Every structure is written in C-alpha cells, then in structure tokens.
Amino acid sequence: MQAGWHSLLRRGGNLLRHSARLVPPSARAGTTTARARPRALSTVPALRSVSTAATPDLTRPQPGxxxxxxxxxxxxxxxxxxxxxxxxxxxxxxxxxxxxxxxxxxxxxxxxxxxxxxxxxxxxxxxxxxxxxxxxxxxxxxxxxxxxxxxxxxxxxxxxxxxxxxxxKLQPELWDSDMFQRIPRASFDELMEDDAALLKLLESMEVLGFTVVSGARQEEGELHRLSKRVSYLVPSHYGTTFTVKSKADPSNPAYTGKYLDLHSDLVFLHYKPCVQLLHCITQFSGEGGDSILADSHRVAVQMRELHPQKFRFLTDVLVNFRDFATDEGFQFDIIARKPMISMKPDGEIDTVNITTTGRDSHFCVPPKDAVGWYDAYLTLCDLLYRPDNHFFYKLEAGEILIVDNLRILHGRTGYQAFDGERHVQGGYWDWDMMRSRRRVLQRQLRGSPSGV
Structure with a gap:
C-alpha cells in the first residue's frame, strides 16, 4: 500500500476515539500533530525510576x-x-x-x-x-x-x-500521542559514567519502548561507545552500523529526502533486529526531517477490540517482505514471509511487521484472501494514522533516538535534500543483551532476585 500520510490522516480522523484505558491519561495535547521540540536537558524530565516488583523490600527480614x-x-x-x-x-x-x-x-x-x-x-x-x-x-x-x-x-x-x-521482563505501558509531552530522556555522558542512569534507561526502554539520549558528539562512532555500556551492536547486510544520507543512487528509500511511512526496520529478515538506534549527527535545518513515532502494540490492541475478524486476517495471512538492492558494492536479495501482526503463544502481541517500502509485490494467497487482507490492512492504517496514535519529534544534532523495533514504529517527514544535509548513523541492539544488562544492574544496585 502506497497511501501517504495526508490521505491516511483524513481517513483516520473519521474514526471514533478509542478508550484511553490503554495508557494512563496525561494532560491532553491540544493539537497532536504539533511537532515536539527538544528542550535543554536541564529543563526536560529525566528518565524516571521504574517501579518493579522484582525489587524487594530490603528492610524486611529474610524468609525463615x-x-x-x-x-x-x-x-x-x-x-x-x-x-x-x-x-x-x-x-x-x-x-x-x-x-x-x-x-x-x-x-x-x-x-x-x-x-x-x-x-x-x-x-x-x-x-x-x-x-x-x-x-x-x-x-x-x-x-x-x-x-x-x-x-x-x-x-x-x-x-x-x-x-x-x-x-x-518488565511490563510495557502502552501510550498514545500525549507521550510527546513526557518523552523519556537521558544524558549520554551520564550513561557512560553512572550505572544508575543506565539502569533507568534500560527500564524505560522495556516499559515505554523508546528514549531520546542527548549530548552525544556530532560525529560517527558514538553508537559504538554507548554500546560498550549496554549491548553488542547487531550487524545486518547494511553493516554493523549504517549511514543515512541522501545519495545519488540510493539502495534504500531512507537514503533520499522522501517521506517515510511509519514502519519497523528490516522486516524482511527472519531475525528482525530488536532495538534500533538513530544518532543524529547533522539535522536538516529547514522544514522536514522530523521523526514520527507510534506504539504499534497499542494500535494492534485497538484493532483486536474494534475489528476482531480483520485482526485475524493480519495475524493469519503470511506476507512477503523483500530487500533487493546493492549497497556499498554488496548485492543482496533477502526475503522473509511472516504475518503483519505476530502473536506470542500466550495470545499477547509479539511484534507488528509493517513497512511500505519493504513489502513485496508477490502475495502467495488466493485473490479473495488478498482482498480481505487489504481491507484489514487499510483499517489498521486508519487506526495507526489517527492523530491520537502518533506524534512528531525533530531530533537535534547530538541526540540519539532509541526505539524498540518490535513495538515502536518510526517514520520521517520529507525534506528537500538538495537544500541541505541530514546525516544520521544507525545501528541495532538485541533485547536479550539489554535485559541481561538490566538484571545485572538491578542485582548490583538494588539487591533484586538472582533469578538463578
């Protein structure tokens, strides 16, 4: 589906607002399509300590x-x-x-x-x-x-x-567009020096699914420095890290100034990366280049409650995802087949596999099922692009956006690439390593259960 932002926004605006019980309500944002502008680090809310039942009351006597x-x-x-x-x-x-x-x-x-x-x-x-x-x-x-x-x-x-x-695993808090009023933030320098700050980052990532880190140097290599404190960088066919710039012969739509629909990265890999990092080294100074964020699990829950039959189309029908190009002299043709919404054995949502650019034209289903699937997919997009289900945030140079690639969808507004430069370095982490680091820090700093 190639429907763009504006048409989907018009369609989504006709839907009734869904119950707010999916996320604790905050003060309503007057206009959800307004961009969230970064503020000085000292004036924005720092990462909150996440209350977890895994942290025992150390004042109580040991069980006897x-x-x-x-x-x-x-x-x-x-x-x-x-x-x-x-x-x-x-x-x-x-x-x-x-x-x-x-x-x-x-x-x-x-x-x-x-x-x-x-x-x-x-x-x-x-x-x-x-x-x-x-x-x-x-x-x-x-x-x-x-x-x-x-x-x-x-x-x-x-x-x-x-x-x-x-x-x-910490329990997630599903959120709507009001999240742009309380974006979780962290300081790069504090993360490098303070284990307590790092633990807050890891906990916040599990609960909210994204964080903005401020204060990184405006040069490549910062993702490697931060990764030494958290997790190994997970390589893909684009390398251990990748550079997002406008290119003359782009191997990926991200390497242009075009608008990018909300999506998760590398859906065409069977081992879709768990967590994505995007380090803004140079931001486009004019209009555009804003990141768009949405909690796909919240939207999937809405879909299941409002349209259960269409929801099953998206969980049962297998879709071909493909990446066929040449990047840095390396030619690849990668295909994975998976449903748009993957479920866990216990019935909970695992991940939403959505990408306009990486979804293949091969569709190995009967025509009738294809028609039903498109109807379900467009309904999901109606929900996804409702103003209350996403927000905008324009990264500034030196900021790193970290998102749970299994849950948080991200996109980008278009910009006139020939009018200025936008330089972002990206990479991926693994949830196993991140949760391991969180548990180790919990034991060291709070005396949490050993789990062994």
Missing part, C-alpha cells in the same frame, strides 16, 4: 522456615510469615543444589534429568534450627540442602511468580 510435611506428590513448608507453600518432589530433586547436581560457579544444573527416579520421594525431611535451610534425604540415599531464601524466591504461589515474571 518453621516446619515441613510430606504429601502425595509435594512437600509442604510453613514460613515464619505468610502462607505455606508446596514444592513438587520431582522439581526439588531436579533442582538439587548439592555439588554433584549443581555447578555453583556457573549457576548451572549438571545432573541429568534421566537419572532422577520418576517417583522420587523423600525418606527424611528436616528444617534447620534457625529456619534458614531445608535438608532432604531421598529414598535412594541422595541428599540435598535448600536455603530458605532460595525456596522462597521460587515458590509456586502467584505473588512470587509475578515477581519473577517482572524480573524476567
């Missing part, structure tokens, strides 16, 4: 055991405080912490699950006098000891599992 009793398949334990918990025998034996079963220096199980008796049962269970540990002697003579704090962190009750779920 009172007693334990054997059931049919589980061991029941009572705590000094709170409700009792049950632990399956097979789980306890599989997670024995003795040196023969667990390599402490690697935080890794070394025992083989096939060596566990299928009906493993304790012969003897004993709680230490101080309540700090539980000793289990199994019927085959194997013996293991579990600390009370280790058991408490891994309890099967909903509260403890929720805490670990939030340690595994």
């Amino acid at each position: 055991l009172v007693k334990a009793s054997q059931g049919h398949d589980t061991l029941k334990v009572w705590w000094r405080e709170g409700e009792p918990d049950e632990f399956p025998y097979i789980w306890l034996r599989d997670n024995c912490q003795c040196p023969a079963c667990f390599l402490d220096t690697a935080s890794s199980r070394v025992s083989r699950v096939t060596d566990i008796p299928p009906n493993a049962r304790p012969k003897e269970v004993c709680v230490s006098e101080d309540g700090a540990s539980l000793r289990v002697v199994w019927e085959d003579g194997h013996e293991g000891t579990y600390s009370a704090s280790w058991l408490h962190e891994r309890a099967f009750n909903p509260t403890q599992q929720s805490i670990h779920e939030n340690f595994y």
